[in-house]
Amino acid sequence: MLIILDRDGVINEYDGNYICSADDWHPITGSIDAVARLCHAGHRIAIATNQSGIARGFYDVDELDAMHDKLEQLVEAAGGCIDLIAYCPHHPDDHCRCRKPLTGLLGQIQSHYHLDSLAGAIMVGDSRKDLEAAFAADCQPVLVRTGNGTDTERHLDARPIPGAEVAIYDSLSTFTDALLSAEGW
Ligand SMILES: [Mg+2]
Ligand SMILES: [Zn+2]
Numbered sequence: 001m002l003i004i005l006d007r008d009g010v011i012n013e014y015d016g017n018y019i020c021s022a023d024d025w026h027p028i029t030g031s032i033d034a035v036a037r038l039c040h041a042g043h044r045i046a047i048a049t050n051q052s053g054i055a056r057g058f059y060d061v062d063e064l065d066a067m068h069d070k071l072e073q074l075v076e077a078a079g080g081c082i083d084l085i086a087y088c089p090h091h092p093d094d095h096c097r098c099r100k101p102l103t104g105l106l107g108q109i110q111s112h113y114h115l116d117s118l119a120g121a122i123m124v125g126d127s128r129k130d131l132e133a134a135f136a137a138d139c140q141p142v143l144v145r146t147g148n149g150t151d152t153e154r155h156l157d158a159r160p161i162p163g164a165e166v167a168i169y170d171s172l173s174t175f176t177d178a179l180l181s182a183e184g185w
Contacts, residue, residue, distance in 0.1 A: 014148070022070045044113070046113075064087065064089075083112070123142065
C-alpha cells in the first residue's frame, strides 16, 4: 500500500512555529520506528509537506535538504526507506497548485509511482489541509493527534469534511500498530 505522510506534526515535533534548521528538527517519539515498520511490512512511504517558510525567507532549500537528509538517515538507520519527499515552497498568496489543501503534491507522488489514481492510498496528517487534500485526491484520510491534531479533531467535530470518513489515531505509531495488526484497521 502507498502511505503518504505529512511531515510537521506527524513525523516531527511541531508546536506551530516554523522549523528552520536540521538542528531544530526533532522526530516525535516512535515516528521513525513507525515508518521503518511500515516499510518492513512492504508499504511504500512518500511525504507531502507544505514548506512556505522558504517563500517567507525563514530558511532556504539547502536547509530544507539538510532537514530531509536528517530524516532520511534516521529512517534508513531504523531499516526503512522514504521514496520521495514532495514539498511546496510557496507562499499562500502565490496561489500555486501544490500547497495543501490543493492536490499538486499528491499529483507529484502519483506521477512518481506511475499510478492512474491514488485510490487505495492512505494519507496521514495532523491538519485539516491534509485531510482535505487526501479526500480530494481519493486517498483515505487519517488524522493523528500529534502536532495540530487535537485542534484539528475538535474543529472537525464541528465542521466535518462532507463525504469524508476520517480515521483518527493518537500518533503515527498507533496508526501503524493498527494497520499492521492482524485485525487491520
Ligand atoms: Mg502538519
Ligand atoms: Zn506550492
